[in-house]
Amino acid sequence: MTLEAPPTIAASNARASIALRVLPPGLYAGRGYVVLERAFRVYRRSWMVIFSGFFEPLFYLFALGTGLHKLVGTVLGPGGHPISYTAFIAPALLASSAMNGAVYDSTMNVFFKMKYAKLYDAMLATSLGPLDVALGEIGWALFRGGLYAAGFMIVMLVMGLMASAWAVLMLPAALLIACAFGAVGMAVTSYMKSFQDLDLVQVAILPMFLFSGTFYSLSVYPAWLRVVVECLPLHHGIAMLRGLNSGVLDGAMIAHVAYFLVMAAVGLVVTARRLDRLLLR
Amino acid sequence: MSAPETAEVLARNSDEAAEALISAQGLTKRFADFTAVDGIDFDVRRGEAFGFLGPNGAGKSSTMRMIGCVAPVTAGTLRILGRDPATQGPAIRARLGVVPQQDTLDLELTVRENLYVYGRYFGMSRAALRPKVDELMDFAQLSERANAKVEPLSGGMKRRLTIARSLINDPEILLLDEPTTGLDPQARHVLWDRLYRLKQAGVTLVLTTHYMDEAEQLCDRLVVMDGGRIVAEGSPQELIAAHSTREVAELRFAPGANAAAAERLSAALTGDRERIEALPDRVLLYVADGERAVARSHEIDLFPLSSLVRRSTLEDVFLRLTGRSLVD
Numbered sequence: 001m002t003l004e005a006p007p008t009i010a011a012s013n014a015r016a017s018i019a020l021r022v023l024p025p026g027l028y029a030g031r032g033y034v035v036l037e038r039a040f041r042v043y044r045r046s047w048m049v050i051f052s053g054f055f056e057p058l059f060y061l062f063a064l065g066t067g068l069h070k071l072v073g074t075v076l077g078p079g080g081h082p083i084s085y086t087a088f089i090a091p092a093l094l095a096s097s098a099m100n101g102a103v104y105d106s107t108m109n110v111f112f113k114m115k116y117a118k119l120y121d122a123m124l125a126t127s128l129g130p131l132d133v134a135l136g137e138i139g140w141a142l143f144r145g146g147l148y149a150a151g152f153m154i155v156m157l158v159m160g161l162m163a164s165a166w167a168v169l170m171l172p173a174a175l176l177i178a179c180a181f182g183a184v185g186m187a188v189t190s191y192m193k194s195f196q197d198l199d200l201v202q203v204a205i206l207p208m209f210l211f212s213g214t215f216y217s218l219s220v221y222p223a224w225l226r227v228v229v230e231c232l233p234l235h236h237g238i239a240m241l242r243g244l245n246s247g248v249l250d251g252a253m254i255a256h257v258a259y260f261l262v263m264a265a266v267g268l269v270v271t272a273r274r275l276d277r278l279l280l281r
Numbered sequence: 282m283s284a285p286e287t288a289e290v291l292a293r294n295s296d297e298a299a300e301a302l303i304s305a306q307g308l309t310k311r312f313a314d315f316t317a318v319d320g321i322d323f324d325v326r327r328g329e330a331f332g333f334l335g336p337n338g339a340g341k342s343s344t345m346r347m348i349g350c351v352a353p354v355t356a357g358t359l360r361i362l363g364r365d366p367a368t369q370g371p372a373i374r375a376r377l378g379v380v381p382q383q384d385t386l387d388l389e390l391t392v393r394e395n396l397y398v399y400g401r402y403f404g405m406s407r408a409a410l411r412p413k414v415d416e417l418m419d420f421a422q423l424s425e426r427a428n429a430k431v432e433p434l435s436g437g438m439k440r441r442l443t444i445a446r447s448l449i450n451d452p453e454i455l456l457l458d459e460p461t462t463g464l465d466p467q468a469r470h471v472l473w474d475r476l477y478r479l480k481q482a483g484v485t486l487v488l489t490t491h492y493m494d495e496a497e498q499l500c501d502r503l504v505v506m507d508g509g510r511i512v513a514e515g516s517p518q519e520l521i522a523a524h525s526t527r528e529v530a531e532l533r534f535a536p537g538a539n540a541a542a543a544e545r546l547s548a549a550l551t552g553d554r555e556r557i558e559a560l561p562d563r564v565l566l567y568v569a570d571g572e573r574a575v576a577r578s579h580e581i582d583l584f585p586l587s588s589l590v591r592r593s594t595l596e597d598v599f600l601r602l603t604g605r606s607l608v609d
Contacts, residue, residue: 026350026370034401041398042389122385124351126402126450127375280351281312 027272028131035123035136036143050144053104054151057097061155064089064215076217077163078239079248087161091245092214094152094170095177095237098145100205102178105141106185107201111192120279130275134268138182145178146171156245164247173244173257177237180260183267190274208234233263300327302454302485303348307357310343317343319509320357325454330476330486332496332503334595336603339506341489342382345458348487350374362453375403378452378484382459384443386431392442393418393427400449413449420475421445437468444475455479457488461495473498493595507603517595524601525593526554528571532578532585533563542583550574567597 043050065086077083113119123133149171156162185201192198212234218226229235240256243249303325310318318340325331333341346352347359350370359366361373387395396417400410418424421441431439440460447455460476461469476499480486490496496503497517505513505520513520534542543559546566550557558565564585568574571590578585 026368029371029404031402031404034398034404037401038387038390038398041394117388118383118385119387121351121381122387122399123402125349125374125377125379125381125385126399127371127404128402129371280353 027129027276029127029129030132031128032132032135032139035128035133036139039136039140039143050147053097053101053144054148056100057093057148057152058155060093061086061090061152068215077248078243078246081246081248083163083246084161086159087163087245088242089215090156090159090161091170091241092212092238094149094156094174095234095241096209096214097148097152098174098177099181099234099237100209101145101148102141102182103185103201103205105144106138106182107189107192107198110137110186110189111195111198114189114278120275124275124279130280131268131272133275134183134186134271138179138186138268138271141182141185142175142179145182146175149174149178161245163245166247166249167245169244170241173237173240176257176260176264177233177240180233180263180267183264183271185267187267187270187274190271190278208232213238233259236260301325301360302327302362303331303487304360305357308344308347308354308359309356310340310347310352311355316509318347321504321506321509321511323504323511323514325485325487327453327485328480328483329501330480330488330499332500333487333489333506334491334493334496334503334599335489335506336491338508339603340509341506342458344506345456345487345489348454349377349379349456375450376453378447378450378455380443380447380455380457380460382462384439386439386442386446388430388432391428391430392423392434395431395442396446396449399446403450405450410449417445417448420448422471435468437464437471440464440468440472441475444472448479452484454485454487457486459489459491461490461492469495493599497595505599505602512602513598520595520598521593524598526556526567527569527593528567529591529593529597530566530568530571530574531563531589531591532566532575532583533587534583534585536562539564542585545581545583546578548581567593 069085072085074082075085075088077088120133124130153162153167153170156167188201189198212229212232214234218229218235221229236256236259240253243253301324303323305324306322307320308318308322309316309320321340321344323331333344335341343352347354347366348361350361350366350373353367362376364373366373387398390398393414396414397410400413401407405413415424418427421438421444423438423442423445426434426438431442434442444457444460457476461472464472473495476486476488480499486499488495488499500517502516503514503520504511513524515523532542532546533539539561540559543557543564546564547557550566550568555566555568558567566574575585575588575590578588
């Protein structure tokens with residue numbers, strides 16, 4: 001039997017060397033993409049599961065856009081410009097679906113794979129490290145979120161809901177939102193003990209979806225409540241996409257992006273450390 | 282092969298035999314207030330099949346997890362392939378094959394994909410994996426199920442697939458944690474055959490088991506663990522010689538009469554190593570000559586309902602060293 005491993009290890013070690021300087025040894029082998037590759041193989045057969053997630057925001061858009069639009073008509077969008085109610089909620093629904101997709105993947109799916117399928121135990125028995133696993137799984141959540149976002153944006157384009165050329169940037173922005181929620185979702189999941197704990201995720205997600213200014217402007221809230229909502233991540237996602245769709249870019253954009261970058265980084269580091277604690281003990 | 286060549290091969294083999302692939306001194310594993318492994322020493326040499334025997338909770342699996350570089354060492358030193366698992370875990374794991382106690386197959390993938398994807402985890406190229414996957418499916422007798430999902434496979438098939446998967450990176454050391462627990466006799470024998478072939482191919486096997494027949498079948502050398510410590514070490518034959526007698530006579534008396542019979546029989550024992558054990562349903566005589574012990578019993582007017590004379594087995598050693606009481 002010949003051993004193919006040494007040259008590949010050398011190559012991956014070289015790639016990983018930069019990362020190893022900032023991370024504890026053994027946390028990262030520079031091969032998170034193989035975890036992503038696994039996900040592609042799994043979902044190649046069950047693409048219907050993926051497809052279904054595409055419809056959720058569309059149903060909201062049609063139900064509220066056509067139904068409520070008749071009652072509401074035009075509202076004031078970013079920068080105080082009047083826009084149709086459908087165009088007002090469309091970017092918010094995009095942000096929400098990016099969140100929902102990433103959270104679903106990184107909580108339900110990850111919990112099952114961690115506790116029942118023992119998938120990560122199998123991965124960590126190989127030369128992969130916990131950060132490879134975390135990056136690969138979050139990468140998958142990201143790809144899936146990107147698919148949904150692209151599909152939804154095509155619908156927006158067809159329906160004439162895109163108000164500016166900046167709207168194209170909603171795609172990377174939606175990916176950033178998905179990335180941050182995926183990373184934090186996986187970190188939170190690593191603390192969960194049973195399927196009942198997962199219900200708590202919905203308790204956090206559903207109110208955030210309803211009250212983060214998805215369907216109306218935050219100006220309806222009293223000042224204190226507005227401050228609370230402005231601290232929530234989905235609010236930043238909605239404000240970011242709504243601004244991009246209308247082409248109203250201000251300093252707040254940088255704050256939104258920074259918010260999600262920090263959120264993603266914290267989630268990723270906590271996830272890698274928790275996987276290390278949970279599975280490598 | 283000419284004579285000098287043979288000599289050379291032999292010399293190299295003996296060199297390799299002396300090389301310790303795994304070496305542990307004072308190896309300790311503690312969880313909070315519980316000591317799972319309590320300062321054990323052992324060496325595993327290249328090409329041998331080394332076994333950890335012991336009841337549940339003896340510390341076998343914790344030891345295996347430390348060797349597999351998926352659990353940090355609390356104290357003591359551990360070197361695997363000359364490297365330190367604390368700093369070179371991934372590099373060591375790249376050269377190990379691991380068969381965990383419970384299958385961790387990927388239930389969302391097919392048989393073929395399980396092997397393929399696992400190879401990818403090791404960073405192997407697609408081109409290198411294609412022939413390797415076919416070869417391993419053949420080895421595991423799963424070629425006909427190549428495109429089947431893993432979930433509906435039988436326990437034996439899943440186990441064979443787990444072993445095939447652990448071989449994807451051509452490991453130098455194969456770690457098997459209770460490889461045949463829960464399998465039917467046919468499946469166990471097929472697995473033993475596969476493991477024997479691997480040993481012939483030069484793979485170093487490290488396994489845990491609480492099946493004595495498995496240890497006798499597979500292990501060149503083994504240690505018996507109890508309460509986190511090593512209580513005995515040697516080849517199966519050595520252990521039997523050191524901790525038991527050559528034969529065991531099992532005499533079954535009427536219910537309730539066994540203890541009294543054992544008392545009278547103890548006079549019949551001669552050798553210093555010989556001993557007697559009274560169980561609720563029978564009396565065990567650990568003796569050099571079983572037939573003679575039965576005859577002696579007849580001489581003192583003790584007629585068992587049935588008697589059986591057999592060779593001592595590892596099981597006798599195991600029960601002697603780790604006791605008969607139930608451990609959970």
